[in-house]
Amino acid sequence: MKYRPEIDGLRAIAVTLVLLQHAAFTIAGSADWSLRTYIGVDIFFVISGYLITTLLLSELRETGTINFWHFYERRARRILPALFFVLLAFIPVAFALLDGAQLKTFLLSVLSAVFFGSNIFFYFESHYFVDVHFGVDRAFVEGFLHTWSLAIEEQFYLFFPVLLILVNRFFARFFLSIFIVLFFLSLLFSELIGARHEDFNYLLLPSRFWELLAGAILAYVELKYGKIRRPFLNTVMPLVGLCLIGGYLLQYRADLLHPGFATFIPVLGTVLI
Numbered sequence: 001m002k003y004r005p006e007i008d009g010l011r012a013i014a015v016t017l018v019l020l021q022h023a024a025f026t027i028a029g030s031a032d033w034s035l036r037t038y039i040g041v042d043i044f045f046v047i048s049g050y051l052i053t054t055l056l057l058s059e060l061r062e063t064g065t066i067n068f069w070h071f072y073e074r075r076a077r078r079i080l081p082a083l084f085f086v087l088l089a090f091i092p093v094a095f096a097l098l099d100g101a102q103l104k105t106f107l108l109s110v111l112s113a114v115f116f117g118s119n120i121f122f123y124f125e126s127h128y129f130v131d132v133h134f135g136v137d138r139a140f141v142e143g144f145l146h147t148w149s150l151a152i153e154e155q156f157y158l159f160f161p162v163l164l165i166l167v168n169r170f171f172a173r174f175f176l177s178i179f180i181v182l183f184f185l186s187l188l189f190s191e192l193i194g195a196r197h198e199d200f201n202y203l204l205l206p207s208r209f210w211e212l213l214a215g216a217i218l219a220y221v222e223l224k225y226g227k228i229r230r231p232f233l234n235t236v237m238p239l240v241g242l243c244l245i246g247g248y249l250l251q252y253r254a255d256l257l258h259p260g261f262a263t264f265i266p267v268l269g270t271v272l273i
Helices: 005-022 039-063 068-097 100-114 118-125 136-141 145-170 172-194 198-203 205-225 231-250 261-272
Strands: none
Touching: 005 039, 005 231, 039 145, 039 205, 039 231, 039 261, 068 100, 068 145, 100 118, 100 145, 118 145, 118 198, 145 172, 145 205, 172 198, 172 205, 172 261, 198 205, 205 261, 231 261
């Protein structure tokens, strides 16, 4: 795949936002007007959906199928070495610092991270928006809480290639329509469930599926119709995208569900860039 500097730029923005989020960054030290830096994860989901769909659709068009072994082997080589390095580095320290109950929770979180189910584990284990707080003990007990987003991506990778093959084989004429419908169904689901089940909405795949599909739809449109060639649009669209992301970061309504309808703003901004 040809190098795309705008994707690296988006990654840099997303990484910065995630780091700020984990540092509990707020404007002027006020918890009432926090930068919505958690959208760094949403940006990553759009990028992942775009890149994976581009690779899979390109292979599907060239060969008529998808080599599942090759696909998952590439994912494993990309993810597992760094993941296992971090896991193995944390385990001895956890044994030294944690008591029995804490150590049990920690080891279960390690196991869930290895099998890419940490989002499900932490959904049942703790209330993400209530129980998670900082401190040495908590940092180790929930030290792999951040792997929830990796788990969502891997769960997406598990079934999405199969979905692509089925849609391409039996409903090729309606390819884009099917993905647009799935996009809006997942978005609607996230909005409806978010008010009552905030942890479910934030941590589990059904409410995040539409963000990955946003990137997937963009990949399909680019492969089928080509990229936009007009210099004016190529200049304006990324600027509009940055404004959408920046505007969402700075707005301070505390009652916005996330993800939900409002999250469409930074997701659209990412797509435009």
